[in-house]
Structure formats: C-alpha cells, structure tokens
Amino acid sequence: MVDQIVFYFFATLAVISAVLVVTRRNVVQSAIFLITALLATAGIFLQLHAEFLFIVQVILYAGGIMVLFVFVIMLINMDISMHQVQFNRQWWLGLLLALVLGAQLTIAVAVGRAGLPLGEPAPALALEPSTQLVGRVLFNEYMLPFEIASILLLVAMIGAVVMAKKKV
C-alpha cells in the first residue's frame, strides 16, 4: 500500500514539474522545475529498489548536466534575453501535436500489448543488488560498445577544449 502512495506522489510530481518547466517565463525557475522532474523520476527508480539507476540518474542528470545548465543561465545576461521575440504564441499548435503524438503512442501500446514479452512484474525485493549486476554485464558482454562510447565522449571533450582554447 505504501508503495502505491509513494509511486503516485513521485509520478504526479514529475508530471507537474515537467509542465511547469515549459510554462515558466523565468528561465531559472524552469531550470529548477526540470531538476525536480529528474529527481522525481529518480525517486521512482529508488522505489523500485533499482538503487544504482537512482544514483546514476541523480549524479548524471541533476548533479552533472543541470549544473551546466544553471552555469550557462547565470552567464547569459538574463534580462536582455527576456526581450528576445517569444514565439510562444503558437502554443495551441504545440498542444495539438502533443495530443496527436499521445494518441499514436496509446494505440501502438494497446495493439502491440499481446506481442510484448511483458511477463508478470517481478516483486521488488527479488532483484539481485543491481550494482554488481550492471557492472558485470557492462564489462563482459557489452565491452565493445562501452569502449566506443568512451572514445566518442573523449572526442567530444577534446572538441570542447579546442573550441574554448581559442578565446582564452
């Protein structure tokens, strides 16, 4: 029973803050709501006892990317960007597209429901501690993609450094 309450709390929190992210005028407040949305999804992972996923979500998104967002926001001269032309007058078009997309998704899931191997949801506590599991799988079966991904990241980092170097 407690699990239900916790899940619905996090779910509604995530949805509300996602909506608020889009509707806020002040860019810093929308950044904060984005953080709450991410943390809410992390909460749901924790509620499912997927601790590793929870902490990765927190570190990666909230601790890493969002810090970058807030950093950039602070550097931009906020009030001048306020005057930039806001094209949010076509919000009704956005809403329409969103609804269409939502409809397609529900139809696809409903039709494909039989085909998906959606077995009985395993009880939460039955899962083996996820960190060791993820570690073993990551470095055994998926060694190659892991290396490719790391090289890609390395290239991206070096690119960033080179771009910034010019200015200093």
Add this chain to the structure above:
Amino acid sequence: MANDPEEKQPSASSPSEPSAAKPPAAEGEAAPKPPAAAPAAPVPPAAKPPAPPVAAAKPPAAAGPPKPPAPPPPPKEGPVALDNDLVSRYKEKFGPAVLEAWVDRKQAILVVARELLVEIATYSRDEEKFDWLSDLTAVDWPKREKRFDIVLNMYSFEKNERLRLKVHAGEDDRVPSVQGVWATANWEEREVYDMFGVVFEGHPELKRILLPDEWQGYPLRKDYDILKQDTAWVRENLGIESGQ
C-alpha cells in the same frame, strides 16, 4: 605679518641694482663658500640679496611686499647668494633662464624661468643626475605680482645631494608639466592644481585629486579663509546648511 614696513624700505631700494653690487663683505664671504650642498655653516652676513623680480624692476614703492623678507635679523641664518660650480654649469647652459641662486639653511635653491622648466628638469635629471624628484609643491605669495612659487625638490642618488628648483607663476600662468620627466609628478601636480589652481601645461588628466571634482575654490591660497567652504557643494551633497 609682523614685519614693520620702514625697516623694509632701505633694503627694498636695493633690489634694482644687480646682486653683484652687494656690499663687498657679503661677496667675500660668499665666494670661498665650499660647494653648495654641504657648506660648513659660516654664519653668512645678514644682508640677503632680495629675490629681484624676474622681468620689470618692481616698483620699490609697492606696499612693502612681505616676500621672503630682506630685514637683516642680526645673528640668524638667512638665504645667501650661492655661486659654486653647480650654479655656474646651470648658468652657462641656460644663461638668463637661471634667475637667482641662493643657499638657505645649507640647501641650494635655483630660481629658474617658467618657460624653460621642462628643459632644465630634463637637464638636471640626465646630466646632473638628480634622478629622484622627491617633492613638487607650491607656495602662495599673494602680495607678489607673480604670486605662486612652484617648488621642485630633487635628490641625486649618485652625488647624495638635494637641489630645489623654484619657478614663479602668476595667477593664470600655465606652468609646463614635468610629468614627462618624472612620472611621479603626475599626482603632485594634480594636488597643486587642486589646492592652488595652478594649471599645468601638458598634464595627461589635470583634475582635482583630494577634493571632490565639482568643488569651487582653491583652499591653500592665502585668501581662502580657513573657515570658508564651498557651501553650495556641501548643501547639495551633504545636505547640511552650516559650514561646520
């Protein structure tokens, strides 16, 4: 100004003759004086050649200028004519521009013409090795026709000597700035402008240094009474009515 005028008359009459006509006693006394900087302290005779005005002979009948006074107080030292090789080098280099040279309390003083100040300054810095301008300031003699004395105290590391250059400047004369010769003169000239109102020609940014920029009046002038204030500025910025 406690000087009694009549005592001044006799000496004032002698300003017109050139200083050479001084009574021989003074002459004899001055000549053997050892080089200017550190002469032994012979008690120079009281007669001091009054600083003759630069251009026209000053009308002796002027209201007894309380200028560096001529009254010959008996035993004490007073400024005495100076004529050593330093002065002669300056004289032969700049001739008439070196107006006077005297010693006061064992310190050499050269009064020079205002126009050639920068040349003389560069000369004294380069050839005479007075490479350290210790101080640039001004003294206000309101009675005199050229009321301001711009005083440059210089020091030479090599010769371990001090020399003082003096320039007479009138109320609205423009004194050439020595900021090019010694960079330190920048703020000192700004302070002289701030306190006396002397404008320095060629100074990069001549504006007040101690007082607020919009302040009216030049405090260190003799006619600027000690209790006087730029009440307009004070009322506007500090909002207090009374001067004190």
Add this chain to the structure above:
Amino acid sequence: MQTAIQTLIHGIISIWVPLFCALIIVAVLPLCTGYIVLMERKVMADMQARLGPMRVGPHGLLQPIADAVKLLLKEDIIPDEADKAIFWIAPLISVTAGMLAMSALAIGPWFQIADLNVGLLFIVGISALGIFGIVLGGWSSNSHYSLLGALRSAAQLVSYETAAGMAIVGALLLAGTLSTREIIQTQDDYGVWFIFAAPIGFFIYVVASIAETNRAPFDLPEAESELVAGYMTEYSGFRWALYFLAEYTNMVVVASVATTLFLGGWLRPFAGTPAFHFLDYFPTLLMLVVGGYCFYRAPKQPVKVQMMFMVVLGFVFLLVAAILAAPVLAPAGSLISSAMPGLHGAFWFLLKVGLYIYLFMWLRFTFPRYRFDQLMRLGWQFLIPLSIVNVMAIGVALVLHRQWGWSHWTAFPLTTLATLAVAGWLGWAGEKKDKEHVFVGET
C-alpha cells in the same frame, strides 16, 4: 507467538530504528555544528595566543546556543530585486543535500539509517547537489559580488569533485563493494586500513575534500578580502545560518566518508591483534580524563551557576565513561558485552571524524588562501591526473597481488612509490610552468 515477536522486532528494526536515527541526525546535527564552530574558535584562539570565547557559559560552552539564538532573532533581509522564491529555496537545497548524505553513513555498527548497496555513490551524488544551493543562492541575491562568488565556487566544486571521486574509486578497488558497512568489514578482514594500502589516495581525498567544502586554504568563494562574503553576502539571520549549517554538515559528511573509506570506520586501531586489546580501555580512560578536567576547572569558575554547570558536565562524562567501560568489564558472552561493537564502534568513529575535522581547522589557521587560478591549476593539472594514476596503480597492485601472488607488503608499497614518482614529476612540471607564468606583470 515466536514469529509474532520476530516480525515485531523485524518491523521495529527495519522501520523504526532508521526513523529514530534520522530523527537524531536532524536534531543533533545543528547542535553538533554549533559545538564544532565553538571547537574551531577555541582551537583558532589557542593557535593565535589568545583564549577564544570565554564569556558565555564556562569556557564559552554555551556560546553555540547564544549564536543560534542570535541568528534566529537577527533581521532577515531579502535584497529588493532579488528573486524571492529562489532566494528562499537555495539554502534549503544546500542543507537537505548535506543531511541526506548523512543517511548512508554508518556511525557505528548499530547506528545506520539505510544500508544501501550503493552507499558511497549515494553520498557523493547527493552532496554534489549542494552546488545548486550555492549557485542559485549567489545568483538570486542579484549583487555583483555574490554572483562572482557563486561562479567561482561552482567551478571549484565541480573540478574538485572529480579528484575526490577518483580518490574514492582508488579505495573502492580495494574494498570491492559500495556499501559502507561492507567496506569497513573488508578492512576488518584484511586487518589493514586502506590508508596504509592507498596513502596517496587518502592524501588526494583530504585535499579534494577541503576544496569541496570551501574551507581554507581553498575558501575562495567567500574570500573576505576580495568578494566580501561570496555567495553569502546578501544572506543574513537564519538563512545565513542554514548555509553555515550546510557547510559544517558537508564537513562532517566528508570527514565520515574519509573515516569509513580510509581510516577503518568504527574499527578500533589494531582491531585484530589481541596484543592491543588494552586499547579497549582507551575510550573510558579518555572520558575519565575529560570528566576529571571538568571537576578540576569547576571551582575556578567565576559564577556559581557556571560552577554547577561544570560539575554536572563532569558527571555526564563520568557516566559515559561507565557506559563505555561496562561492555569491556562484563563477562564475555553476556548481553552487555554484546553491546561492545555498537558503543565502542560509535566512539572510535566519532573520534576519527573529530581528528579529521581538527586537521581541517589546523590547515585553515596556518595556510594563506590560494588564488583562484592557482587553485584551478592545482585541481586540474595536479590532483586529477594524480588520482587517475593512483587508481591505475592500485589496479596494478591488486593484479600483482591476486594473479601473480605477490605478497601485500611488496605490491602496494611498490605502486605507492610509483605514484609518488609521478606526483613529483607533476609537481615539478607545475613549478616550471609557474616560473613562466610568474612575470605576468609584463603584459
């Protein structure tokens, strides 16, 4: 009947004990912070040939309470033009991040809120959220100084977190697990603390943790002389106290992580070897000495009530000494002696955390402050590469030890020396580059 009691106890242990511990943390931590501040002021005074707070309570012992009351009563100014909502929430983020990170720590074998199997990662991740509190606080108070302070501290925290993270990875290689309890267990099994196995990792972690908690000599963000008070400039009253609480909570968190990871958590030094069992008496001895000192100082207090206070304090310490002595003196195997690990474990853990914090303070009063670019250069060009090399070195040592059967005592010292050599080279290269940088004045 048996199972009912079993489930009841299980229920208590699984739900109520962590809740109780959490309650203690939230309640006791502000008090602890107050007394850490007092300790800091006393130690600072002692190092500077003066006495420190002596007026409020005997030896200034009530000073933290006075500070707390003052901060509560102080007017709480919100600068106009400030972004009220964010201005209000920023200190909260910092404090919650600090306190949340405490939850995964094991003060003693009994006292642990949640034994996550990602324990350490959880602590690092959550305390990283603290940056938001500083950054948003600095930005929202809409003053130039706090903005500069916020920018600087964000950059500093981000760069030193990587160094601290890698240092922790170095030690985790040895531990093989992330859960705090098991880390200490492995240190107990090996019989050696990880500080001796990975000393350079410990050194890097000490330096990185000082930088991460904005403590001198890395306290750039609130360097009084240039940026007045960094991101805290516009905060006053209780809001400022929250930031202060967050800073000290972070300090405690970082100290506990270091103790758990490198100093053998709640293990008594030489836990394994029987020759050192006399050390079990040390806690009681220490408490007795402190109690005695309180009694000794009691008559010297100027005011009667302070004398009473000191006497009561003396008795409290004697009581604690008795509690700590009981499990040691009680016959083995009895119920009381089973409480041994719990009580003594907590004592040793807190002692180590206290010494670590003392090290923080010591560094603060002897070293001047780093300039921002020196701080960044130290972080990026010295600490992070060194920590990566350290991780590799420990990996190599483990391979040597496990695969090729080298004994402990040859593999680890060898790799430590290798990392030391690399550290020397990095330092020398940094020095050389410093030389060229020296004549910046010419530009």
Add this chain to the structure above:
Amino acid sequence: MADERIPFATHAETTVLGADEIILNMGPQHPSTHGVLRVKLRLDGEKVIGSECVIGYLHRGVEKIAEHRSYQQFAPYVDRMDYVAAVSNGLGYCEAVEKLLGAEAPLRARVIRTILTELQRIASHLFWLGTHALDIGALTPLFYCLREREEILKIFEKYCGARLTTHAFRIGGLQYEAYDEFEKDVERFCKPFDKRVDEYESLLTSNRIWVGRTKGIGILTAKEAIDYAASGPVIRASGVKWDIRKAMPYAAYDLYKFEIPVGKNGDTYDRYIVRMEEMRQSRLICLQAIENIPAGPIMGKVGKVLKPPPGEVYHAIEAPKGELGYYIVSDGTTQPYRVRIRPPSLINLEAFDKMIRGHLVADVVAIIGTLDIVLGEVDR
C-alpha cells in the same frame, strides 16, 4: 521591467552575451583597502586591465591648519597623519623646525629619539605584516604581530602617556626624561624579538601558498621605482640601495652600525623580505643605543616663543613607509608661512596602477597590502 534587473555591475559596458569589461568598485569602505581608499578597477573577466584611485575621503586640510597654528601647536597634528607611525612623523617635523631655527637637540635627546623612532618602525612593520598576511588569507600572523606591537605601545605609554598619537617629541629636544627602567623595558622587548621574527618567518617565508601568492606579483623594476619616486622598502625591494638614515644621517643614526636590506626583482615577496630584515636591523639599532644613553640635558636652548628667521628648509627622514619630507617656509613670525608634507604612502601609491596591470583581483589586494599605505597620510 526592461533593464532594472541587470544583475551585473553598475554602468558596465556589458554586451549581450556575458560582460566584456566590468568596472568593479573596491572601497572606500572595503575590508582590505587599509582605510578609505576607493579603487575603480576595470576588469576583463578576472584580469585587471586598468584602475583609477579615488582618494581624499580622509582629507582634513592639515597643511592649511599649519598656517594658522604656531610651530609648537602644530606638532600634535603631525601624529594624526600616519597614525600607525606617529613617533617618526613627530621626529621629522621637530627636526625640520630645528633646522629652520639653526638649533640642534642635545645628544641625549637625539639618542632617545632614535630608540623611540626605531621602536615605532618595528611597530609599524608589525602592523603591516599582520594586515598584509590577513588580506592574503593567513589568519594567525596578525595575532602574533599584535602581541609584540602591544609591548612597544606599552613602552610608549610609559614614556609619554599615549600609545598611538604620542606627540613624544618637542621642537629642540624632549619633553619627558626617559623613565628609569626605560632601558630595561626596551631590552626586555628587543632581546627575544628576533626569535619572534623567526616565528613569523617560519609561518610565511617558506610557505608554498604564501610564496605562490607573492612571488612575481606587483613587480616594480628599479628604473620605474626611481621614476615613480617610490621610497622606503618599496624602492629598496626593487634593488636601489638607498636609506636616508645612511645617506643623510639625522638624529643619532650615524653612531650605530646597521645594514640596509635590498631586494632583487621588486615583487611583493621581496618587499616582504626587506621589511622583515628591516625589523631585525631596527632591533640591532635599539640594542646598540640602550647600551649607553649619554647623560646630559634633554632640551636644547630654543626658548619658549619660536620665531625662526625667514627662509625655507626641506628636511626628510626615513619613515617606515618611505621618505617623509617636511618643506617649511617661515616668514619670521611665530606661525609657519607654509608647511608641505611629502607623504610616502601617496607617492608609493602612484605606482599602484602600473603594478596591478595584468594581475587578478586577488592580487590587487595583495599589492595594496605590500605598498603599506595609510590613508591618513595619503589624504592629509
């Protein structure tokens, strides 16, 4: 809503994306400007590209007051200028007026004057070291320095009743005879003092962070130092071996042996080393002086009413901050016609703009500290 929410500095030329050039106002009320100095720093990010010093907040018009006071009455004003080294101000003024009068203080007075001035130099350097280290972040040296300085202030208080603005000297000699255990007090202070200086040096000189924060910061080459007429420790750290106590000895400095510390490349670290060495030398002077304070009168034959013959004199002494000069013009009356005071702090401050170019904000604080300026003297 338009632009009242500019979060960056006031009236800065900020372009749209981030700020190109910020004007940061330091002072006049700022923890590390050693008084009411206001510096407008033009910053490009953290690097200083230009500065303008705004002074005058503490201007009391001392030179104007001088023209309305008699020579003796003006002496206490002189202590209020460089309030950290009041005794040496007093010495400068009294000796200048004595030169004007052609009189001279008796030997005993001159020796006691030398001892007190050297003690004041140590006190002034201690105060500089404490605040300078505090600006760079070292909290502890301040309290050690103040502890020693307290001893010196006690000696001043015993001698002339005041700690800071002492008005210890009179024109022509001394007002007060040296109290009887004067020599013992000075010796009790000087004997252990060099171990104390070692204590400070152990804290700072070889401290990696201190060296990192001071070496190569605020460089003033010898030529520039002479051009900007820097004086005192600032010019000696740039390599110019010149000290008025040696070049033109005054008071009783010609009786004692002491060295002049000289630096090499004129950066903050060299100025620190020069001042530390100067403290040791001052201690040596004091020790030599108290060995035999000659007996004799302490007041020259100067008379109650001072009417120096008309004329002018420029007399400079080596104050802790640099050359403190008095240019006094007398017109024969009891009041000086013009008193011009050459403030070493103000003239050392002129080189400040040149020294901070290209450095960071944190260095600006270190450079203000190393110039050892006192705003009472800068603004007069």
